[in-house]
Amino acid sequence: MGITLKELAQSLGLSPTTVSRALNGYPEVNEDTRWRVMEAARKLNYRPNTRAKSLATGRAQAIGHVIPVSDQHEIVNPVFADFIAGAGESYTRAGYDMVISVVADAEEAQVYRDLVGRGTVDGLIVHAPRQQDPRIPLLRDLGIPFLVHGRSSGVERPYSWLDINNRRGFARATDFLLDLGHRRIGFVNGLEVMDFAARRRSGYLDALAGRGLRADPALMQSAEMTETNGYRAARRMLALPDPPTAFLVSSMLLAIGVRHALWEAGLHMGRDVSVITHDDDLSYLKNGDEVPIFTATRSSIREAGRLAADMLLELVGQRTEAPLTRLLEVDLIIGQSTGPCPQRQRDSA
Amino acid sequence: MGITLKELAQSLGLSPTTVSRALNGYPEVNEDTRWRVMEAARKLNYRPNTRAKSLATGRAQAIGHVIPVSDQHEIVNPVFADFIAGAGESYTRAGYDMVISVVADAEEAQVYRDLVGRGTVDGLIVHAPRQQDPRIPLLRDLGIPFLVHGRSSGVERPYSWLDINNRRGFARATDFLLDLGHRRIGFVNGLEVMDFAARRRSGYLDALAGRGLRADPALMQSAEMTETNGYRAARRMLALPDPPTAFLVSSMLLAIGVRHALWEAGLHMGRDVSVITHDDDLSYLKNGDEVPIFTATRSSIREAGRLAADMLLELVGQRTEAPLTRLLEVDLIIGQSTGPCPQRQRDSA
DNA sequence: CCAGGCATCCAAAGCGGTTTGGGTCATTGA
DNA sequence: TCAATGACCCAAACCGCTTTGGATGCCTGG
Numbered sequence: 001m002g003i004t005l006k007e008l009a010q011s012l013g014l015s016p017t018t019v020s021r022a023l024n025g026y027p028e029v030n031e032d033t034r035w036r037v038m039e040a041a042r043k044l045n046y047r048p049n050t051r052a053k054s055l056a057t058g059r060a061q062a063i064g065h066v067i068p069v070s071d072q073h074e075i076v077n078p079v080f081a082d083f084i085a086g087a088g089e090s091y092t093r094a095g096y097d098m099v100i101s102v103v104a105d106a107e108e109a110q111v112y113r114d115l116v117g118r119g120t121v122d123g124l125i126v127h128a129p130r131q132q133d134p135r136i137p138l139l140r141d142l143g144i145p146f147l148v149h150g151r152s153s154g155v156e157r158p159y160s161w162l163d164i165n166n167r168r169g170f171a172r173a174t175d176f177l178l179d180l181g182h183r184r185i186g187f188v189n190g191l192e193v194m195d196f197a198a199r200r201r202s203g204y205l206d207a208l209a210g211r212g213l214r215a216d217p218a219l220m221q222s223a224e225m226t227e228t229n230g231y232r233a234a235r236r237m238l239a240l241p242d243p244p245t246a247f248l249v250s251s252m253l254l255a256i257g258v259r260h261a262l263w264e265a266g267l268h269m270g271r272d273v274s275v276i277t278h279d280d281d282l283s284y285l286k287n288g289d290e291v292p293i294f295t296a297t298r299s300s301i302r303e304a305g306r307l308a309a310d311m312l313l314e315l316v317g318q319r320t321e322a323p324l325t326r327l328l329e330v331d332l333i334i335g336q337s338t339g340p341c342p343q344r345q346r347d348s349a
Numbered sequence: 350m351g352i353t354l355k356e357l358a359q360s361l362g363l364s365p366t367t368v369s370r371a372l373n374g375y376p377e378v379n380e381d382t383r384w385r386v387m388e389a390a391r392k393l394n395y396r397p398n399t400r401a402k403s404l405a406t407g408r409a410q411a412i413g414h415v416i417p418v419s420d421q422h423e424i425v426n427p428v429f430a431d432f433i434a435g436a437g438e439s440y441t442r443a444g445y446d447m448v449i450s451v452v453a454d455a456e457e458a459q460v461y462r463d464l465v466g467r468g469t470v471d472g473l474i475v476h477a478p479r480q481q482d483p484r485i486p487l488l489r490d491l492g493i494p495f496l497v498h499g500r501s502s503g504v505e506r507p508y509s510w511l512d513i514n515n516r517r518g519f520a521r522a523t524d525f526l527l528d529l530g531h532r533r534i535g536f537v538n539g540l541e542v543m544d545f546a547a548r549r550r551s552g553y554l555d556a557l558a559g560r561g562l563r564a565d566p567a568l569m570q571s572a573e574m575t576e577t578n579g580y581r582a583a584r585r586m587l588a589l590p591d592p593p594t595a596f597l598v599s600s601m602l603l604a605i606g607v608r609h610a611l612w613e614a615g616l617h618m619g620r621d622v623s624v625i626t627h628d629d630d631l632s633y634l635k636n637g638d639e640v641p642i643f644t645a646t647r648s649s650i651r652e653a654g655r656l657a658a659d660m661l662l663e664l665v666g667q668r669t670e671a672p673l674t675r676l677l678e679v680d681l682i683i684g685q686s687t688g689p690c691p692q693r694q695r696d697s698a
Numbered sequence: 699c700c701a702g703g704c705a706t707c708c709a710a711a712g713c714g715g716t717t718t719g720g721g722t723c724a725t726t727g728a
Numbered sequence: 729t730c731a732a733t734g735a736c737c738c739a740a741a742c743c744g745c746t747t748t749g750g751a752t753g754c755c756t757g758g
Contacts, residue, residue: 002466004744015708020746030706047466051403052744055713060400062448069434075632081430085418088451097469099411099448102437117351117396119714120446226633227605253633256576256605263612283424284575284602354715364738369716379736401714404743468744 008046012037023048050097054119062097063087063312064121066112068128070191071105073224077128078253079301082282083149086305087125094313096122109138116142123316125149125308129195145315147324149308152195160315160323162308166196169297169330170203170248171210173276176295176332177246178211181341182274184219186237186244188230188254192222200250200278219244230257238265245341246274252285255294259337274338278330292335299330357395361386372397399446411446412436412661413470415461417477420454422573426477427602428650431631432498435654436474443662445471458487465491472665474498474657478544494664496673498657501544509664509672511657515545518646518679519552519597520559522625525644525681526595527560530690531623533568535586535593537579537603541571549599549627568593579606587614594690595623601634604643608686623687627679641684648679 009019014037022029022037029037040046054060065087067080084100091098099121103111112135115121123145126135132154139146140159148161177185187204190197201220208215218240221233230249237244238261249255255277259269267273279287279296281303287294311324358368363386371378371386378386389395403409414436416429433449440447448470452460461484464470472494475484481503488495489508497510526534536553539546550569557564567589570582579598586593587610598604604626608618616622628636628645630652636643660673 002468006744016745017709017747018707021707024746028706033706045462045466047463049404049744050467050469051400051409052713053746054400055398055404055715056744056746058713067434067437073632076430076434078427078430078631078633081425081427084449085416085425085451088416088449092450092452097448098450099446100433100437101441101447102434103441113394114396117394118399120399224633226635228635228637259609282427283422284427284573286575286577288577353713365715366717366739367737370737373716377736382736398714401743402716404745405714405716407743 003044003046005046005048008037008040008044011044012040060119060122061095062099062121063091063309063316064115064124065098065100065127066108066115066124067100067102068105068108069102070224075224075226076102077225078285079280079282080127081284082280082302083127083305083308085283086300086302086307087309088305090306090309090313096313108135112138112142116144123147123312125312130193131195131198133195145312147308147312147315149304150194150196151199153198158323158325160311160325162304162311162326162328163196164299164304164328164330166199166330167203167206169278169299169332170200171207172203172332173248173295173297174204174207175210177248177274177276177338178207178213180246180274180338182244182246183213183341184216184242184244184246186234186247187215187220188233188247188249188258189220189222190225190250190254197222197250204248225251225254227253227257227260230254231260232257234258234261235264238262238267244273246338247276249275249277252277252279252282252287252294252296255337270337270339272342274341276338279333288335292333293337295335295338296333297330298333299328304328352393352395354395354397357386357389357393360393361389409468409471410444411448411470412440412658412665413464413473414447414449414476415457415464415473416449416451417454417457418451419573424573424575425451426574427634428629428631429476430633431629431651432476432654432657434632435649435651435656436658437654439655439658439662445662457484461487461491465493472496472661474661479542480544480547482544494661496657496661496664498653499543499545500548502547507672507674509660509674511653511660511675511677512545513648513653513677513679515548515679516552516555518627518648518681519549520556521552521681522597522644522646523553523556524559526597526623526625526687527556527562529595529623529687531593531595532562532690533565533591533593533595535583535596536564536569537582537596537598537607538569538571539574539599539603546571546599553597574600574603576602576606576609579603580609581606583607583610584613587611587616593622595687596625598624598626601626601628601631601636601643601645604686619686619688621691623690625687628682636682637684641682642686644684644687645682646679647682648677653677 006016009016019037022034101111126148129148129150129152133152136152136155136159151161151163192198205215223229247258249258262269262273269275276295279298281298281300355365358365368386371383450460475497478497478499478501482501485501485504485508500510500512541547554564572578596607598607611618611622618624625644628647630647630649
């Protein structure tokens with residue numbers, strides 16, 4: 001490890017006090033001296049010890065992320081990679097560290113108490129909120145700044161969050177399909193204990209209701225968002241006596257599974273059957289190049305990570321209680337996976 | 350935040366010394382006293398302050414992961430989510446924190462120096478090593494325990510690593526295809542500046558050479574491992590005058606792209622064209638259920654994360670210099686994506 | 699000429715733990 | 729009976745940094 005502040009001070013013939021002040025930009029130090037100190041620090045490769053600094057200041061200069069792993073399926077949501085990447089950029093810029101705990105749903109509360117109690121972090125990001133998520137009141141009680149990525153319906157008191165407008169996005173997508181003449185729209189959603197999935201569902205239902213249509217339970221699926229689940233859901237729905245002519249899907253991975261099922265059934269995506277998916281704009285799962293493969297509701301999860309981190313840092317900085325909230329609209333981008341309902345064309349012919 | 354050790358001691362009428370010793374299992378404390386202390390700690394919800402503890406002991410109780418983001422494409426390798434999940438389990442079990450820095454290739458060295466200099470972590474995991482990766486000598490110079498996930502050809506002095514046998518795995522896969530009669534095997538690889546990709550390539554080439562076959566450059570592709578790149582590579586190769594009858598692919602995502610291209614070309618995977626892919630056994634990208642979709646060389650990245658973390662913790666614990674290394678063999682699992690070469694069947698008919 | 703103000707710097711007291719180097723008292727062996 | 733030995737506990741130093749509360753010397757204005 002490197003040199004210590006005391007050593008640096010000694011080598012300069014100065015007191016630790018002055019050196020500390022010089023490095024941290026306090027005014028009560030001569031500019032010449034400051035310059036000498038900075039130079040020496042650079043030359044000797046001095047870096048203040050994080051732990052000592054934190055101990056002295058009371059700030060950990062670190063933000064915690066608790067990544068939940070669903071107990072049943074042991075699935076890690078793949079969007080975390082990109083979210084973390086985005087958040088990491090913000091932290092790096094602000095000189096904060098990011099500490100991550102991967103933890104089974106059941107032990108989450110314990111982990112939060114621990115992180116806060118041991119003073120490891122100054123703030124926390126809450127991932128994958130469910131409805132009436134107990135973590136939100138817990139964290140308020142613990143008295144640490146936190147920001148929820150998403151929202152949690154049913155939590156009465158206000159809290160800070162960053163979310164996308166899932167309901168409206170999915171309502172628009174559904175409307176888009178309805179406008180194309182589709183009436184039987186298969187809905188392949190994520191687990192609906194997740195708040196985002198519940199909101200998407202109500203967007204879907206609202207849009208149907210807006211045209212006086214009733215949802216068919218056989219056309220609604222809720223499961224972990226994997227390629228195989230998308231495949232299976234589509235396959236099952238396509239086998240119905242009155243199969244869907246379009247699919248509304250909650251993630252690219254699901255959508256790829258749906259596409260798989262369509263091909264297998266000899267159906268051409270975008271002509272025989274339409275597909276709209278939500279697209280998190282993941283770096284390793286791009287939706288085509290210039291012209292998107294899938295028509296999609298798109299919102300960059302990486303950008304969300306950046307913004308969420310920035311918001312949390314603000315909360316941490318100014319110890320204000322006022323909750324920060326931000327709702328991002330999603331883009332509806334048109335790709336090659338949607339087209340008029342063939343059934344309808346036949347009708348009109 | 351919680352109660353402090355001094356306060357806890359006061360509430361018990363004991364000195365901080367004794368309380369500290371009681372909690373940390375030192376022998377010079379009466380068992381009754383220890384029990385009283387433990388009880389009080391539990392009841393008052395005492396948690397030792399990480400920073401203070403680290404400062405006193407000199408150990409950060411934290412491991413760092415530096416996640417590289419390729420400058421050009423800004424792509425975060427999706428396997429990190431699962432690797433991190435695996436490593437996280439080990440850290441949690443051992444009472445270590447995990448701090449993550451996401452950083453552009455170019456700034457990596459700086460970040461390593463920083464993490465070490467500021468004493469934020471006791472050890473580091475090096476991800477995605479390239480050939481002759483400069484980070485390895487750098488970290489040795491910095492004198493911090495580290496473990497490389499993968500290896501780096503061309504680094505002379507020994508270092509600790511955990512890797513899978515990429516060369517042999519891909520040689521076996523190639524042999525398997527050759528045994529099925531395939532002679533033109535398209536190779537869709539990751540970026541070959543990455544060490545793992547280079548090794549896979551040599552596995553592929555060795556197997557071909559073993560049968561006296563010369564590799565066709567037109568059948569070899571090296572690119573970032575995304576679905577679109579897989580699709581494009583396969584599409585291009587299928588358009589050749591003498592297209593491949595089989596594909597050897599470096600990741601599930603690439604393979605899904607290849608599958609896409611096959612369908613588009615009206616080819617049935619497993620009958621008309623065979624595909625073998627490497628399968629990292631990602632939680633959100635399972636290769637089918639009971640019977641795998643793709644024939645694959647499989648090795649769980651999550652398990653690798655667990656093992657890597659365990660090895661690093663061992664290095665950190667016993668300050669021995671002896672490098673730890675471990676080479677995992679990959680399984681070759683048979684799925685539905687491979688079959689005899691149709692060309693050959695015609696020949697033999 | 700002198701008090702007050704200003705620019706600079708420093709000693710020392712924390713931050714919340716661990717650890718060294720004793721103390722005190724009861725027990726034990728000769 | 730008495731020194732030696734444990735068992736048990738504590739005071740204080742220390743980890744590396746920040747920050748409070750002065751010091752010191754020079755400059756100004758009345």
